Amino acid sequence: MRSSEWSDRNGSGGEGMVESGNLRRGVYGEARREGDEVGWSRVGSRMGTWKVPMSGFRLGHYGRVQSVLLILSWSMVMILVVRPRVLDGSLVKESKRGTRMASSPSPGMERVEENGDDMEEVGCPTARYYPSLVWLHIPKCGTSFSVALHSLLCDGFPKDHEMFRGKWDLVRNKGGFKQLGANASWCHQRMNSAIYRGGHAPINESTYFKAVALFRNPNARLLSAFHHDRHAYGMPRADRERMEMQQRTMQNESELRRFESFVTWPGIRGCQAKMLLGHHCATRRSLSQSDLTSAVRAVDRLAFVGLTELFNPSVCLLHCRLMGYDLKKELEMMNIRPGSYNENSSEIRLDDIGGTELEDLMDTNIFNAAVRRFQRDWNRMKVSSCLHQPRCQCMDGFDNEVQDWYREYQRTMALRRNMTG
Known part of the structure; x- marks a missing residue:
């Protein structure tokens, strides 16, 4: 076959080999004698260097084999992309x-x-590798949980908790973390988190699969926010100033009355739902029933869901599902940032809020979904094939606590249904 005929059939500049005497010109412009081997560097960059003998090898076969290898290389890339979504x-x-x-x-x-x-x-899966995790840090829902996340994602994390007992500066900025001797720059690249930005960044659908979150009873979260200088992250400054002015005018009124004013202020309720939908906690935004449905579904799509009320079991479950090594550092079981208030010293009880107009109904639905997800994950990992592994042995010690709390939660929910039904 003449080279002109081959060019007409395959198009000028087309991929393949152009015959000229006993020479063949490859797709990369390299002239080789018949029988030489051609190294496919383009494919080899992903799959290693493949060499194919060209003697007796027709040009059409060359193009087909190249196409097959390119497809295989892209298939490997896609497998790596979806790998974090293996459950x-x-x-x-x-x-x-x-x-x-x-x-x-x-x-x-x-x-x-x-x-x-x-x-x-x-069954009991191997620990799942995530190139990065996103921490959905909902305000007043467990700042200390970041210690466990740093331990998971950061090389050089200190093992001796005496090094930073009480130093919750760890969870606020990169500088505090550097003081502890960890590779902060490497950790910062892997842990795409609100920790280093000093805030509580929301998430959206594109990051659900790699997001880790602790959820909390919304009434308890609101009480904690109220006693922590009326915490309202994301509220516009003008709204914040007006809210504070109103609180100052109510200094002589009861704590319950001031709490009612705080809770009913636009933007305060629905924090956990809003942050699942890409909005800041205290954004003044009304959520529809469709928004609620989307937020509830998002809970089941997160990489990990824990509960502030079950902090230690949540750290245990994180180890079992994601970390893959024995849980020995009591550091991670410590609340390194004490609560902003003592519930026993407050005039307000959670029972004063639940079932009343002060209850955060939107976030109650989110919390209920988180409880169901946590209980489901806990029971799925609490099988013999997991419990004999060191990374899951902590579940035995916390199982009674989890089941007792869950029974009390169900009893409380049944009472509220009877009250409203």
Whole structure:
């Protein structure tokens, strides 16, 4: 075949080999004698250097093999991209009901039950690797949890808690973290978090799969925010000044009356729901029923969900699901930032809020979804194939606490339903 015929058939400049005597010109313009080997550096950059003998190899075969290898290389890239979305050893399937596991169980999986109902077949997965995690740091929902996250993502994290007992500066800025001897620059790149920005950044759908969050009973969260100088992150300055002025005019009134004024101020309620939808905690934004549905579904799509009320079990579950090593550092079980108020010294009780017009109904729905997710994850990991592994052995010690708290939670919810029904 003449070179002109080949050029006409394949297009000028087309990929392939141009025959000229006993020479063949490759796609990269390299003249090689027939029988030489051609190194595919473009494909090799991802898959290693592949060499294909060209003697007796027709040009059409060359193009087809190159296409196959390119497809394989891109397939490997896509596998790496979706790898963080692997849950419990099976690929995630998205559906209208939320995140479900693939129907075919991995080897060694066993069936567990929750509340008498059959659940998905689950097993004990290996620790899941995340190139980065996003911490959804909801105000007043467990600043200390960042210690566990730093331990997960940052090389050089100090193992001796005596080095920084009480130094909650760790969770506020990079400088405080550098003082502890960790590789702060490397950690900062991996942990895309609101920690170093000194705030409470919201998340959106694009980061759900790698987001870690603690949720809290919204009534307790509001009480804590009220006693912490009426914490309202994200509220416009003008609104904040007007709210503070109103609080000053009520200094002689009861604490419950001042709390009522704080809770009913525009933007205060619905913090946890808003932050799941990409809005700051105290943004003055009305949420629709559709927004609530989206926020509830988002809870099931996060990489990890913990509960402030079950702080220590939440750290334990984080180790079991994500970390993959034994939980030995009591540091992570310490609340390194004491609460902003003592509930026993307050005139207001949570029972004074629940079931009244002061209750944060939007965030109550979010918290209920978080409780269901936490309980489901806890029961899924509490199987024999997990409990014998060091990373999950802490679950035995906390299981009674989790189950007792969950029973009390169910009792409280039943009482409220009876009151409103």
